[in-house]
Amino acid sequence: MRSLKKTRRIQVIALAVVALALSAGLIGYGFRDGINFFRSPSQVAEAPPPPSEVFRIGGLVEEGSLVRGEGTSITFRVTDGGASIPAIYTGVLPDLFGEGEGMVGTGSFVDGVFVATEILARHDETYMPAEVVDALKEQGVYQGPES
Structure with missing residues (x-):
């Protein structure tokens, strides 16, 4: 009788280890491209991603670059002071989206x-995502209040 209990306990522990390893592998596979919050325009200009890759870009909307087209089509440039990337968006923009403002797309x-x-645009007059602030400080163009 003791041998059967011991065998069952070993089977349950082995099954738990396999399930844990499988779940850790699936989590790692899911995060393989999603761990990076966003890329700065300088990073995109330096190493352009393939057209099939979906990613996030963060920076400031370049002054004088915002052009509203027909309907809901908008073109603008995203900059971090080191590089500027042209962008296009079709849809309704957040109310606080504008030139010189922080954004993540x-x-x-x-x-x-x-x-x-x-x-995505900042949610009030003073807030900017920490990642965007860090990227702008790295380029030497951040002019906001120190936190």
Whole structure:
């Protein structure tokens, strides 16, 4: 009787280890491209991603670059002071989106243009995502209040 209990316990422990290893592998596979919060325009200009890759880009909307087209189509440039990437977005923009403001966009880089599927803007007059602030400080163009 003791041998059967011991065998069952070993089977349960082995099954738990296999399940844990499988779940850790699936989590790692899911995060393989998603751990990076966003790329700065300098990183995109330096190493352009393939058109099939969906990623996030963050920076400032370049002054004088925002052009509203027909309907809901908008073109603008995203900059971090070191590089400037042209972008296009079709849809309704957040209310606080504007020139000189921080933004993070999700999309792909096709023929030298970032084609955004989603645009996020800061949520009040003083907030900017920490990752965007860090990228702008790295380029030496951050002019906001120190935190």
